[in-house]
Amino acid sequence: xxxxxSPLSRSPQRDVGRRRALVWLARVLAVVALTILGMLLxxxxxxxxxxxxxxxTVSLRIAAAWHGEVDAFIPIANWGVRAxxxxxxxxxxxxxxxxxxxxxxxxxxxDPRVLANVEEDAHDAARSALLRALLWAVAGALxxxxxxxxxxxxxxxxxTPSGRRGSRAGLVAWSATPAIVAAAIGGAALARxxxxxxxxxxxxxxxxxxxxxxxxxxxxAEKAQTATDEYSSSVQRTLSGYATILSAGARxxxxxxxxxxxxxxxxxxxxxxxxxxxxxxxxxxxxFFAGDLGQRGSPAxxxxxxxxxxxxxxxxxxxxxxxxSSYLMRRLAGAGVVVxxxxxxxxxxxxxxxxxxxxxxxxxxxxxxxPLEWRAADPNDPRRIxxxxxxxxxxxxxxxxxxxxxxxxxxxxxxxxVVLIHQNGLAQGLARxxxxxxxxxxxxxxxxxxxxxxxxxxxxVLVVDAGTAGAGxxxxxxxxxxxxxxxxxxxxxxxxxxxxxLVQVEPLSGAAQADRVVLGSARVxxxxxxxxxxxxxxxx
Numbered sequence: 001x002x003x004x005x006s007p008l009s010r011s012p013q014r015d016v017g018r019r020r021a022l023v024w025l026a027r028v029l030a031v032v033a034l035t036i037l038g039m040l041l042x043x044x045x046x047x048x049x050x051x052x053x054x055x056x057t058v059s060l061r062i063a064a065a066w067h068g069e070v071d072a073f074i075p076i077a078n079w080g081v082r083a084x085x086x087x088x089x090x091x092x093x094x095x096x097x098x099x100x101x102x103x104x105x106x107x108x109x110x111d112p113r114v115l116a117n118v119e120e121d122a123h124d125a126a127r128s129a130l131l132r133a134l135l136w137a138v139a140g141a142l143x144x145x146x147x148x149x150x151x152x153x154x155x156x157x158x159x160t161p162s163g164r165r166g167s168r169a170g171l172v173a174w175s176a177t178p179a180i181v182a183a184a185i186g187g188a189a190l191a192r193x194x195x196x197x198x199x200x201x202x203x204x205x206x207x208x209x210x211x212x213x214x215x216x217x218x219x220x221a222e223k224a225q226t227a228t229d230e231y232s233s234s235v236q237r238t239l240s241g242y243a244t245i246l247s248a249g250a251r252x253x254x255x256x257x258x259x260x261x262x263x264x265x266x267x268x269x270x271x272x273x274x275x276x277x278x279x280x281x282x283x284x285x286x287x288f289f290a291g292d293l294g295q296r297g298s299p300a301x302x303x304x305x306x307x308x309x310x311x312x313x314x315x316x317x318x319x320x321x322x323x324x325s326s327y328l329m330r331r332l333a334g335a336g337v338v339v340x341x342x343x344x345x346x347x348x349x350x351x352x353x354x355x356x357x358x359x360x361x362x363x364x365x366x367x368x369x370x371p372l373e374w375r376a377a378d379p380n381d382p383r384r385i386x387x388x389x390x391x392x393x394x395x396x397x398x399x400x401x402x403x404x405x406x407x408x409x410x411x412x413x414x415x416x417x418v419v420l421i422h423q424n425g426l427a428q429g430l431a432r433x434x435x436x437x438x439x440x441x442x443x444x445x446x447x448x449x450x451x452x453x454x455x456x457x458x459x460x461v462l463v464v465d466a467g468t469a470g471a472g473x474x475x476x477x478x479x480x481x482x483x484x485x486x487x488x489x490x491x492x493x494x495x496x497x498x499x500x501x502l503v504q505v506e507p508l509s510g511a512a513q514a515d516r517v518v519l520g521s522a523r524v525x526x527x528x529x530x531x532x533x534x535x536x537x538x539x540x
Contacts, residue, residue, distance in 0.1 A: 034144040035178040039185070040064055042133075042140025048093075049129045053121035054114060055107060056099040060125055062133035065091035068193060070202075080208045085201040088192040090133075092126065107240055115236040122239060130193065134186040141182030202238040203521050207501070208513035261501075263313060264485040266290035266422065266448025269323060269470040270301050274482050274505075275308045278469060281484055281503065281512075286360055287313030290448040290466070291321025291370055291422030297328035297379045310335040317360055321422040321449065322372035322386050325379040326350070329369075340367025340420060342408050356408075357416050363489075366412055367420040371401040402429045409434075415441050417496075424450045424465055431458040435533070442496045444487075453483050453502045455517055456531045462519070464500055481506055486514070502529055 048061040068086035072094040073079070106114040262285045265278065269292055293309065294301035310316060310332070317338040320329050333339040334348030338360065344352035357366045374384055388394040388401075405426055409419070421427040427447035434443070435458040445463045453467040467483025481504035488499040499519060505512040517527055525532035 031177050031181065034147075035141050035181045035185070038141035038144030038178055039137040039182050040140070041144070042136040042138070042182075045140065046133050046136035048095075049125075049132050050097065051121075051125035051128060053125060054100065054103045054117045055096070055121075056104070057097040058125060059095045059097050060129035061093040062129055063091045063093060065089060068196065070094065081202075081205045082208070083201045083205040085198055086193045087196040088189045090130075090189055090193060092129065110240055112236070115239060118239050119235050122235070130190055134183075134190060137186050138179050138182045142176075142179040145176060145178035199235045199238045200521065200523065202241065203518045204499075204516050204523065204527060206513060206515050208511070261285050262487040262489055262497075263287045264290060264446050264464060264466040264487060265312075265469040265483070266321070266466060267292040267451055267468040267470050268294075268305070268309070269468070270295040270305065271470040272305055272308060274469060275312075278312065278482060278484065278505075281486075281505065282313040284314040286315045286317060286363075288365075288418070288420055288446050289316060289318035290420050290446050291319050292323045292448065292470075293318070293321070293332070294325070294328055295323055296384070297323065297325025297374060299327065299379075302328050302331040306331055306335050306337075310337050315360065317358075317365060317367070317420070319367035319420040319422055320369045320373040322370050324370065325374040327379060329373070340365070341369045342367075357412055357414055360418075363418050364414060364416045365418045365420070366409075366416040368405060368408065368426075370422045371397075371404075371426075398425075402426060402433075405430055406433045416443070418444045418446060420446050422447065422449055424448065424463075427463050427465075428456060431456065431461045431463050432533075434461050435459050444496060451480070451483075453485070453504070454529050454531065455500060455502075455527075456533060457519075457525075458533045462496060466502070467504070 043062060043064060046062070048059040050057060050059050066089065067084060068088045069082055069091045070085045071080065071082045071091055073081075074096060103114055103118075107118055263282055265287065266289060268274070268289075289309075289312075293305060306328075315338065317340065318329075318332060319340050320326075329339050329346060330348055330350055333346045338358065339346040340356075340358065341352055342356060344355045345358055346352055357364050359365075372386060372388070374381075385391055388398040391397055405421070406429075409430060419430075421430065424447045427445045431445055440460055443461045445461065447463060447465050448468070450465065451468040452465065454465050456463040456465075464485050464487070466485035468480060469482055469484065470480075484503040484505065486501040486503060487497040488501070490496065490498045497519065500517045501514040502517065503512060503514040515527070515529065517524060517530060524530055
C-alpha cells in the first residue's frame with residue numbers, strides 16, 4: 001500500500017500557504033492605503049487653480065468627497081450653492097475672484113453669445129482643474145510609494161545576511177505601484193465625472209448662508225429659475241442662474257426681488273428664543289403655522305409668545321396642535337392672527353364666522369383644529385393627555401378622528417387650495433383617502449407634529465412638513481435646527497408651489513441652509529426628503 005499523507009503532515013504546508021496569503025493581503029492593503037493617503041495629500045497640496053473666464057476670474061479647487069458635488073461660494077455676499085451634479089468621489093469648489101461687469105449683466109439677461117462663450121470657459125476651467133488635481137494626486141501617491149519602498153529596503157537589509165541586497169526591480173515596483181493605482185483611480189473618477197454630469201441637478205440645489213442672507217438668496221434664485229428665456233443647453237441655463245446669483249451678491253444691478261414667498265412653520269413649543277432667527281427669514285408673504293405654538297397653551301405662554309408671533313410675515317394663519325389650548329387660540333385670534341377651525345375663522349370670544357374656507361391673498365385656505373386641543377378650563381391640568389397612544393382606546397379614537405376629517409373636507413365648498421392640519425398622521429391619511437377616491441383637484445396640505453422635514457406627493461395632493469420651529473424646545477435650544485419651509489407659489493396655480501425650500505437655521509449662530517425641491521423636476525422623487533406615492537401603493 002502506498003503511503004498517504006496524514007492531516008498532521010499537511011498542516012505545516014497549509015500554515016505556510018495561509019501565512020503567504022496573509023502577507024500578500026497585508027501588502028495589497030498597505031499599497032491601497034498609501035495610495036489613498038498619497039492622493040488625498042496631493043489634492044490638499046494642489047490648492048486652487050485660477051482661471052480667466054468671460055465673467056471674470058474664478059478659482060476652482062478639487063477636493064475628495066463621498067459623492068459628486070459642485071459647491072459655488074460667493075464670498076462677498078457670504079452665499080453658497082451646492083448641487084449633486086455627478087457621481088464621482090469629488091467636489092468641485094468654485095469661488096469668483098473678480099467680475100467682468102458687462103459680461104455678467106449680459107449673462108443675467110440671457111445673451112446667447114455670451115452664454116455660449118461662458119459655457120466653453122466653464123468646460124475649460126473644470127477640465128484644467130480636474131487634470132491638475134489628477135497630476136497632484138498621482139504625485140502624492142508616488143511620494144507615498146517612495147516612502148513604502150524605503151521602508152521595504154530597510155526591512156530587507158535588516159533581515160538579509162551581510163553582502164546580499166534586495167532586488168532593485170522589486171523596490172521600483174513598490175515605489176511605482178501606488179502611482180499607477182492612483183492614476184487608474186483618478187482616471188476612472190474623471191471619466192465618471194464627465195459621463196454622469198447632469199446640469200439638471202442645479203434645478204434642485206442646496207443653498208447656505210446666514211439667516212437674513214439666506215432669505216435674499218432664495219428670492220434671487222427663484223427669479224433666476226423662473227426665467228422664461230430659451231437656452232440652447234441646460235448648461236447655459238445653469239450658468240445664467242449662477243450669473244444672476246453672483247450679480248445680486250455683488251450688488252451690481254437691481255434684480256427686482258421684492259416678492260416674498262409663503263412660509264410654513266409648526267411646533268414652536270413655547271421656544272421664544274428662536275423667534276429672532278425666524279423673523280430674519282420672513283418677508284411680506286403669508287406665514288402658515290401648523291400648530292403647537294405652546295407647550296400647554298397656558299396663560300403664561302400666551303403672554304410671552306403672542307406679541308412676538310403675531311407679527312411674523314405679512315399675515316399669520318394658524319391652526320391648533322395637540323399642545324395648544326382653546327384659551328391660547330382665542331388670545332391668538334384677538335391679536336389679529338387668522339385662526340382657522342373646522343367651522344370658520346375663530347374670534348376672540350370663541351365664536352366663528354361660519355366660513356371654513358377663507359380667502360388669504362389669492363389662495364382659498366381651510367384649517368382643521370387638532371382633535372387633542374385642550375378645551376377645558378385649565379391647560380395645566382395634570383390629567384391632560386397629548387397623544388392618542390396614551391388614551392385607553394386610542395387606536396379607535398384616532399380612526400374616528402381620521403373619518404371625521406375626511407367627511408369635513410368632503411363637505412367644504414368652495415374647494416380649498418390649502419389645508420392646515422397639525423398631526424402629520426391625519427394629514428397623510430387625508431391625502432391617501434383623496435387619492436384613493438380619485439380626487440383630481442390640486443391641493444396643498446401643510447402639516448407638522450413629527451418634527452421632521454419631508455414632502456409627500458399623492459397624485460394631485462401635496463403634503464409638506466417643515467419640521468420643528470422650536471429647535472429642541474426652550475431648554476434645548478441648539479440641539480435641533482429651526483425648520484422652515486418656504487413655498488414658491490405660482491400665479492394661477494392655486495396652492496401648488498413651483499418649488500419648496502426646506503430651510504434649516506442654527507438659532508445661535510444664524511447659519512442656515514436650504515434644500516430646494518423643484519416639484520416639476522424629473523428627479524424630484526430621488527430627493528431624500530421627498531416621498532412619491534403612486535396609485536399602486538406608498539413609496540418612491
